[in-house]
Amino acid sequence: MLGAFAAGWAVIYADRTALYPLLSVIAGDFALSSTEVGLLTSTYFLFYLVLQIPAGMAGDRWGLKKVLLVTYALAGAGVLGLGLAGANYALLLFFVGLHGLGAGGYYPAAYGTMLQAVPPERRGFSAAVVGTGMAAGLLAGLAMSGPVYEWLGSWRAPFLLLSVPTFMMLLFFRTAVPPVKTASAASWRDYRAILTDRDLWLINIATFTALYGFWVAVTWGPTFLKLERGFSLGQAGLYTGLVALTALPAGLAWGRLSDRHGRKPVALLVLPCAALSLGVLSQVTSPPAIVAALLAFGLFSNSAFTPVMAAWTGDIVSKRYPGLMGAAVGVFNFVIMTAAIVAPTVSGFLRDATGSLVPAMLAGSALVLCGSLLILLLPGKAAEEKTKAGA
Numbered sequence: 001m002l003g004a005f006a007a008g009w010a011v012i013y014a015d016r017t018a019l020y021p022l023l024s025v026i027a028g029d030f031a032l033s034s035t036e037v038g039l040l041t042s043t044y045f046l047f048y049l050v051l052q053i054p055a056g057m058a059g060d061r062w063g064l065k066k067v068l069l070v071t072y073a074l075a076g077a078g079v080l081g082l083g084l085a086g087a088n089y090a091l092l093l094f095f096v097g098l099h100g101l102g103a104g105g106y107y108p109a110a111y112g113t114m115l116q117a118v119p120p121e122r123r124g125f126s127a128a129v130v131g132t133g134m135a136a137g138l139l140a141g142l143a144m145s146g147p148v149y150e151w152l153g154s155w156r157a158p159f160l161l162l163s164v165p166t167f168m169m170l171l172f173f174r175t176a177v178p179p180v181k182t183a184s185a186a187s188w189r190d191y192r193a194i195l196t197d198r199d200l201w202l203i204n205i206a207t208f209t210a211l212y213g214f215w216v217a218v219t220w221g222p223t224f225l226k227l228e229r230g231f232s233l234g235q236a237g238l239y240t241g242l243v244a245l246t247a248l249p250a251g252l253a254w255g256r257l258s259d260r261h262g263r264k265p266v267a268l269l270v271l272p273c274a275a276l277s278l279g280v281l282s283q284v285t286s287p288p289a290i291v292a293a294l295l296a297f298g299l300f301s302n303s304a305f306t307p308v309m310a311a312w313t314g315d316i317v318s319k320r321y322p323g324l325m326g327a328a329v330g331v332f333n334f335v336i337m338t339a340a341i342v343a344p345t346v347s348g349f350l351r352d353a354t355g356s357l358v359p360a361m362l363a364g365s366a367l368v369l370c371g372s373l374l375i376l377l378l379p380g381k382a383a384e385e386k387t388k389a390g391a
Helices: 002-017 020-030 032-050 054-060 064-085 089-103 106-117 120-152 156-178 188-195 198-228 235-238 243-261 264-282 287-300 303-322 324-335 339-353 357-373 381-390
Strands: none
Touching: 002 054, 002 064, 002 089, 002 106, 002 120, 002 156, 020 032, 020 089, 020 198, 020 235, 032 054, 032 089, 032 324, 032 339, 054 064, 054 106, 054 324, 064 089, 064 106, 064 156, 064 235, 106 120, 106 303, 106 324, 120 198, 120 235, 120 243, 120 303, 188 324, 198 235, 198 287, 198 303, 198 324, 198 357, 243 264, 243 287, 243 303, 264 287, 264 303, 264 339, 264 357, 287 303, 287 357, 303 324, 303 339, 324 339, 339 357
16 A cells, blocks of 8 residues: 555656746747746636545545545646647647646545555555655656757657556556445534634644745746756756655655654654755855755755654544545645645745745745744644544
8 A cells, every 4th residue: 555655746746846947948839937837737726626535525525535536637637648649738738737637636535545544553654655656756857848849849748758657547447456444424514623723723824934935946846956956857857856865765764763762853844954955056156065065955845844744643643633635635635735836836936036946045044943843832742642542
């Protein structure tokens, strides 16, 4: 099961991040401003977010596995459409949005299933195992799209290639993903309780700040390295993908440590370091220093940090709202992934206003640092142990 979910994330992330190294090429083809290019990526996440909470609620009621299969098929149709029919800006927006809509069902279905199927003392590590797919897909998408474009002379070619594993994942899910219990008797009062839980909101907002910094680096990183640091298109995508190399082992380590020593101390260590490494990335200019900053950022950014917070959410929900894991995870991912809408567009605006992406990166670093303060307000290990004991 964990392998299937990790593979599913790898494909979704490769589909998603293959776009980023090609943004400057697409901008040239369609004469787009930086803000319009940022809107292209924000459209993906707007539709991605639309399905988060409904998918989680539908999964709790009718089965998370069913939701997973239907929405993943939509994601495949979207990436195939980008490769076959992305002939103008409007169609690009449509197919990017379609892929985002389909991908929106994946997080609540995958994590909702996993957090119910594994014991509390393994949630952090299991979430990190699933999260390795994010890092692997991030690296694959960023590393392959530029070279494929340069080899075949078409920015559509990477999406055609990626549509094949996207559709193949449907067969893998049918055999490897178990069904989990549903909550057909859940009422709107139950769902409102999730939406008003203070601790869940602190987790959501703190993780939002982490993802804001991450999406500043990943969506605009290739453009930053190409235009402001002198890298080629292929190098810019590959170098940005370096964050995945350290995120893979780091996520497993942080997840295991959070299972053993508590979510709060691990989160308080990781998030400030993410802020610092993003700020350093904006300032360094030599290739060795850029590589070091990207590798450091990977140790503490999305794929390394988010599994700890997802497991923390699972700890709380399993005790307070049993049977509503899909909905709670949907709310969690809805909130944190609004960063993927806000960050690219705001960063594009700052670049248009200043002529550089450095202010955008510094703003992201400052916001991540603010998120660290919210973690101080969350319950510590003693409260977590009570949550686990009641699960």
